[in-house]
Amino acid sequence: MRRSAEGPEVKKRFGRNDRIFIAVFAAAAAMLLLSGRWRLAPGARVVVTIDGERYGEYSLDREQEIPIRIDGVTTNVLTIRDQTADMTWADCPDRLCVQQKAISGENETIVCLPNRVVVQVAGGKESGLDTIAK
Amino acid sequence: MRNKSVYKTAYLGVFLALALVFSYVESLIPFYFGVPGVKLGLTNIVVVLMLYCVGAKEAFVVSVVRIVLAGFLFGNLFSIIYSLAGGLLSFLAMTVLRRTEKFGVVPVSICGGVFHNIGQLALAALIVENYHIFYYMPVLLAAGIVTGFLIGIAAGECILRIGGRIK
Incomplete structure (x- = not known):
């Protein structure tokens, strides 16, 4: 039942994959946010x-x-x-x-x-x- | 001799209590971004910790029971339904990402935060039958990444420090 907490992915705080993952997500969110704001025309x-x-x-x-x-x-x-x-x-x-x-x-x-x-x-x-x- | 199932029941109870306390603390914090539904997601620390140290099945049970109980204690029927939509999708995403074994705690937590928001927004869109509220998606995605990142760091530290002692 028990899973080891000493897996290779836990020991290191930030692996290479993690950094790439975070960078991609952050970039995608930033792009979405910016594109959304630009389209905000005033309503009537x-x-x-x-x-x-x-x-x-x-x-x-x-x-x-x-x-x-x-x-x-x-x-x-x-x-x-x-x-x-x-x-x-x-x-x-x-x-x-x-x-x-x-x-x-x-x-x-x-x-x-x-x-x-x-x-x-x-x-x-x-x-x-x-x-x-x- | 130590009875294994009794031992496990006690542990799950402790985790559930901890998750409920986090829910309560969160209900006290006015954490507001101008968009409804953005929360820190403190309880996700418990879910991520359990996912890594105990098991997916146990994490799932605690997560669902926590949502229902917290809904009755600090929220209402609506908050239960929305939390469930977010919680289930978030749990699924985290479990899948964890299974790939390619990523660490922080990406798993970010995924949880993002999918929690996607789940809630999707259900909200269904209920009010207005798909324009996906307009808020970018804000909620960004919020999910930020909160998921913070929670992931906290959960990662917990796993590093106490993970080995949880049996």
């Missing part, structure tokens, strides 16, 4: 879906508080301010969606898993070029 509106079904669509230009109701009960409150959307209240126990920072870039999402609510930023009128020009 947020789309709220519940359980995969469209609930509503709201412009990021209009500052407002949007209660999200499921079967008449308010489960989440979405606040739009300064062109960003932020989940400011939720009835779920962990409130991970409330902790999440406000979103404004296209395709950015806030997800409330217990209520299956997804808030996603969609379609900006501006192109990526304007982002750089700002």
Whole structure:
């Protein structure tokens, strides 16, 4: 049953394979991160879906508080301010969606898993070029 | 004479208790990156240690029981489901990588961290039926590498120091 802890791969802290492995993973993650950030064009509106079904669509230009109701009960409150959307209240126990920072870039999402609510930023009128020009 | 199965039961109990303590400690640390679901994964120290010093079967049992118990103690039903999705995939990835015997503790742990995040994100995408949340994949991958690296170093040191004494 017992496996020896004195295997050759344990004795040395970092073998050659380990260094290569870590370098490849780190490089891949860095590339993914950078490519993802570049594509972040500013969005114009947020789309709220519940359980995969469209609930509503709201412009990021209009500052407002949007209660999200499921079967008449308010489960989440979405606040739009300064062109960003932020989940400011939720009835779920962990409130991970409330902790999440406000979103404004296209395709950015806030997800409330217990209520299956997804808030996603969609379609900006501006192109990526304007982002750089700002 | 020493009864082997009693001895093993006691050892598994100790490991499970240790994993639960790690879960508790982790639930106290506000470790937050702006993306939900990023955690240090302290309990993975126990899983990696067991994978190397005790065996895959035992590590699996402790890992699953730990997730269910920690879910009841410090979380909720959702956290159990998500932890299981991440934990099982992570365990599978670590076991496979360990079996190749080509890599040390740190890559195995990194693999565990990365696949834990992949598992959770995949399940989240399935449940909310929105595949755009894979947008967070790069962040979660990077987080998995960083946390996996730290946990791997800690687990590696544990294995070097106490690994030989675990029977």
